[in-house]
Amino acid sequence: MMVTEGSEYYFDPIGLFVESGETVTFEIQSGSHSATAYKEGTSSAEVTRIPDGAEAFNSEVLSEQGATYEHTFETTGTYDYFCIPHKSLGMVGRIVVGEPGGPAEGSMPPDGDVPESQTIVDQGSVSYSSFSG
Numbered sequence: 810m811m812v813t814e815g816s817e818y819y820f821d822p823i824g825l826f827v828e829s830g831e832t833v834t835f836e837i838q839s840g841s842h843s844a845t846a847y848k849e850g851t852s853s854a855e856v857t858r859i860p861d862g863a864e865a866f867n868s869e870v871l872s873e874q875g876a877t878y879e880h881t882f883e884t885t886g887t888y889d890y891f892c893i894p895h896k897s898l899g900m901v902g903r904i905v906v907g908e909p910g911g912p913a914e915g916s917m918p919p920d921g922d923v924p925e926s927q928t929i930v931d932q933g934s935v936s937y938s939s940f941s942g
Contacts, residue, residue, distance in 0.1 A: 813840025824935035860886030860911035
């Protein structure tokens with residue numbers, strides 16, 4: 810889910826574990842958002858934080874409640890992503906496919922904090938509310 814709640818903008822869950830070949834559906838719950846991979850040259854991404862050889866994804870901005878965007882994750886590793894209009898407000902998320910790895914591993918995205926990859930693997934899913942306290 811991509812959510813606007815008062816002055817908070819977030820993905821829920823903020824951390825998700827999937828197996829290679831699984832499709833993730835991003836859905837607008839409220840507000841206008843995107844799900845955009847940190848791949849240098851994709852939208853406003855200045856760094857790459859997806860595994861080498863992985864396909865970058867970018868939903869562009871969706872604004873209708875219930876609108877969805879799907880992406881199938883094939884390459885194993887850690888993917889960090891952001892919302893184009895709310896990146897500067899810390900709207901970021903992390904997906905771990907199969908096992909942690911790649912350029913995102915061991916550090917946080919430049920625009921906000923996400924759960925550690927191993928925590929995501931161990932829990933399967935980390936909700937925004939449990940991560941942000």
